Amino acid sequence: MTTKEYNECVSEHADGLFRFVIKNLNDEFEAENIVQNTFEKLWVRIEHIDIKTVKAYLYKIAYHEMIDVMRRSNRFLTLDNAS
Secondary structure (H helix, E strand, C coil), X not given: CCHHHHHHHHHHHHHHHHHHHHHHHCCHHHHHHHHHHHHHHHHHCCCCCCXXXXXXXXXXXXXXXXXXXXXXXXXXXXXXXXX
């Protein structure tokens, strides 16, 4: 993947990726972070990713990032009704 293809990929997939994440998390701040981290991971592996499979790669990375965020948020127990 070239730098030009990367930039086109960001333009083409950023909005859809953001909508996918925000639909599942309902947290705009976390959704922005996940999308940014996803494109950062794509940039790091730019030489190894084929342009034909980039959409699947992006959504897979975003999904795993989303799961990590959910797991982190579930680690904290609320002790409101504990006696």
